[in-house]
Amino acid sequence: MKAKYRKSLLVLAVITIVLAGVVSLFASSQPDGLSRVAIDGGFDEKEKASWTYALMPDYSLPWLGDHWLGSAISGLFGLLVMGALVWLLFKWMAAKRK
Amino acid sequence: MHIPDGFLDAKMWISTSVLGAMAVGHAMRKSKLELEPRQVPQIALIGAFIFAAQMINFPVMGATSGHFLGGALAAMLFGPWIGIILMSCVLIVQALIFQDGGITVLGANILCNAVIGSWAGHLLWRAGADRLRGKWQAGLAFIAGWMSLVLAALGVALLLALSGTVSWPVAFGGMFFWHGIIGIGEGVITALVFFYLKERKWLVDGRAPHISGVSIQPGGEAR
Numbered sequence A: 001m002k003a004k005y006r007k008s009l010l011v012l013a014v015i016t017i018v019l020a021g022v023v024s025l026f027a028s029s030q031p032d033g034l035s036r037v038a039i040d041g042g043f044d045e046k047e048k049a050s051w052t053y054a055l056m057p058d059y060s061l062p063w064l065g066d067h068w069l070g071s072a073i074s075g076l077f078g079l080l081v082m083g084a085l086v087w088l089l090f091k092w093m094a095a096k097r098k
Numbered sequence B: 001m002h003i004p005d006g007f008l009d010a011k012m013w014i015s016t017s018v019l020g021a022m023a024v025g026h027a028m029r030k031s032k033l034e035l036e037p038r039q040v041p042q043i044a045l046i047g048a049f050i051f052a053a054q055m056i057n058f059p060v061m062g063a064t065s066g067h068f069l070g071g072a073l074a075a076m077l078f079g080p081w082i083g084i085i086l087m088s089c090v091l092i093v094q095a096l097i098f099q100d101g102g103i104t105v106l107g108a109n110i111l112c113n114a115v116i117g118s119w120a121g122h123l124l125w126r127a128g129a130d131r132l133r134g135k136w137q138a139g140l141a142f143i144a145g146w147m148s149l150v151l152a153a154l155g156v157a158l159l160l161a162l163s164g165t166v167s168w169p170v171a172f173g174g175m176f177f178w179h180g181i182i183g184i185g186e187g188v189i190t191a192l193v194f195f196y197l198k199e200r201k202w203l204v205d206g207r208a209p210h211i212s213g214v215s216i217q218p219g220g221e222a223r
Helices: A002-021 A033-041 A068-097 B010-034 B039-054 B071-078 B080-098 B106-128 B134-162 B168-199
Strands: B058-060 B064-066
Touching: A002 A068, A002 B039, A002 B168, A033 B064, A033 B134, A033 B168, A068 B010, A068 B039, A068 B080, B010 B080, B010 B106, B010 B134, B039 B071, B039 B080, B058 B168, B064 B168, B071 B080, B071 B106, B071 B134, B071 B168, B080 B106, B106 B134, B134 B168
Parallel strands: none
Antiparallel strands: B058 B064
16 A cells, blocks of 8 residues: 555656656647637737746746757756745645644 | 736736735645645645646647646645645746746736635535545546636636626636636546545545545546
């Protein structure tokens, strides 16, 4: 049972890394549901970015242009940031509970 | 469906920012009480998984795409309060590092995707999970995923209409139509991942009760 549980953590981690680093390169770049509604409803031009300090806008590395490597690296970087942020936040919360 | 800056007017983005902050604060206090230390690595892993899965836009009827949200999955695994925190972390990282979703509308995105997404999934799942078995339970997980995405989308439609950005019929009709389709993907992924992890003893006994007598091949029946 314990082994099955541990294996599930590993399986999920591998799936996550493959999704972010490989599968994401083949993701559709068509507008998503909300963008589609905005285009059809004629309000898509209202979009304006107020935050211009994003490190990796649109999941790419600006200095690499549209290169696939930029997408893969930004995806994996995002995973690390997400995992670390959530881990630290919930570790802190679990510690505060005591 | 991440609202970008500029889609909501001042009264809507300011009020949703305040409400969003209050919701996250409340969810933090509740999560602290519910959290089991053994869940910490699970929550971090699911957070990373949801972030990765949200990058995968799949095509929907030609010139449109959709992606997984994850609110229902997070809430079914860890309860709605931890679900809200987890989804808010995803939205904050996406907005700050990847310019995916706006900053002024971060509160609005949290209210729709994190609060509505988690609670809708949780309530639907809890409403019937104990009474259903086998493929009916898998079907319920699918519906919980579908509903959470559709209701989150309708929340976005409501905010757009209240901002005067677009009329309610156009916002409602469009968001319902597209997310009704995208929701099929949400439901399938929610059911597959949830039952895979449930079979491997991810749920904390008592809180998200282990349901005895259920024999489900991990997510197999969700299609």
